[in-house]
Amino acid sequence: MKNDSLEHIQSQERLLDQQLEESVYEEKKLRHLQEENEEFFFKTNQVFDGVLEQFSQNQFAWYLEDQLAGLRHDHQRLQFAFEEEFQEQKQQRQSIEEQQNDLAFERVRLQSQVEKMEVQP
Known part of the structure; x- marks a missing residue:
């Protein structure tokens, strides 16, 4: 009976352990996506700034400024979504680690009980 419990634990x-590895992998993927988003935003922002500088005296400058403001808004929205996802990943990882700690404690407790039963005549 105790061995069955130990095997189950x-x-x-x-x-x-597998869930924790998957969580770490998902967080790495998320970080990579965030880095790609930052790079894309930086490059796009540079292009818009350059084009806006060229058309600053043009009647279409307002359109470019509006597009740039939209780009910045989208960037902020994505950053917020990334942060929410990071928090969710952190909570999931903490939950897994707490479950691991509880199981480790239970395993040690059961192992000591088994050892005590084996020592007793």
Whole structure:
């Protein structure tokens, strides 16, 4: 009975290890997407600034300024979404780590009980 419980705990620990690895991988992917977004925004912002400088005395400057403002708004919205996702990933990882700690404690407790039963005549 105790061995079945230990095996179950070890199975759960392996599952949580896998979930933690997946969470770390997802966070790395998210960071990469955030970096790509930053690079794209920077390059696009430079292009808009250059074009706006060329057309500053033109009647279409307002249109470019409006487009640039839209780009900045979209960038801020994406940054907010990234931060929300990072927080969610952090909470998920913390939950997994707490479950791992609980299972490790339970495993040690069961192992000590098994050892005590084996020592007793």
